[in-house]
Amino acid sequence: MAQSNPPFMSGVPELLLLRLLDQSEMYGYELVRSIRKATGEAISLGEGVIYPVLHSLERNGSLKSRRKAVAGRTRVYYSLTGKGRQRLQKLHSDWQRIQGGISTALEAPIHA
Amino acid sequence: MAQSNPPFMSGVPELLLLRLLDQSEMYGYELVRSIRKATGEAISLGEGVIYPVLHSLERNGSLKSRRKAVAGRTRVYYSLTGKGRQRLQKLHSDWQRIQGGISTALEAPIHA
């Protein structure tokens, strides 16, 4: 069951990842928890979302990574490249536009 | 080209259609223009988006329609059912949640 394709989520994982990684270097598992916290528990993304997006962002040059061994485990830390910062700005302004448009439509007069 | 899967649009057509039709009965072609206007030109949806969504909303009982002949042409007017109003409320609150979560994340401290 578990209704798939929840509304309003397209592009959101990418925006949030870029935003958080713009503030500090982080690894995947950490990002899963950070996103919950940073959105005030409003949005929760599983690892099945996070990892593929991280990989595709690295592939297209928006992120770079470095491996770091910590207490016997390996972490892969990601950070933004110049291209990633540009991508973040673009997504940010896209978001503002859409969000503003929807607000306008929702706030319209209660009745004709 | 024309990058497909534009970010932040999933669920948006459905929300906007339900919102506008909650205010007044309208037909498809009219909705295309109304959406542009209601969102302050921020969002523009083509007929290839509108009609399929109208049909699927009618199929699942959120909308009802009636045909009306006007100046030799036929218009199909849509309006909300009770189920449609419930659906609108649900989508509206989903939107508020996501929108709020993203705002919180974006407004976070500029730097550590």
Add this chain to the structure above:
DNA sequence: TTGATATACCTTGCGGTTCAAGGTATATTC
């Protein structure tokens, strides 16, 4: 009268993306 533009409906196919579920392996705690 013929051609372009606006109105009004519609479908098909592509492509991208989120998500649940499942999989591996090590460290820690009970």
Add this chain to the structure above:
DNA sequence: GAATATACCTTGAACCGCAAGGTATATCAA
């Protein structure tokens, strides 16, 4: 020695927005 937490990962399905293309009538201009 068993469960839990950490940390990485992939696969497959489902969904859905969009561009492009298709039909037909009314209107207006040349």
